[in-house]
Amino acid sequence: MAKANPAQFIQQVRAEVSKVVWPTRREVLLTTGMVFVLAALTSVFFFLVDLTIRTGLQGLLGMFG
Template identity: 65%
Template sequence: MATNPLQFLQQVRSETAKVHWPNRKEVVTTTIMVFIMAALTSVFFFLVDMVIRFGLTTIIGVAG
């Protein structure tokens, strides 16, 4: 069942009206949360890397 371009545009407009568009406060809040989570994730992986590096240098130091 094909629709003509006018019907398609009407459907797009109708669906777009249903979208919840965030306000400025929501955008700022979620942006800050993304930066915080990215920082926490980078610190976590840095610490994991340091533990793995320490373990490997200890193993290699004992074996070598």
């Protein structure tokens, strides 16, 4: 593979970066908020699953213990 000229490489990098569509501030805030909301919902779900399993196991072991 041929090595590129450093100046040519920088020019190509700038050309590629100019093609990137950067998100707006509103889009970033909206997606960040959605991540926090979904993380909170997921943590509540797994808390309830854990609580259910723990309660079931304690009841089951209490019957035999």
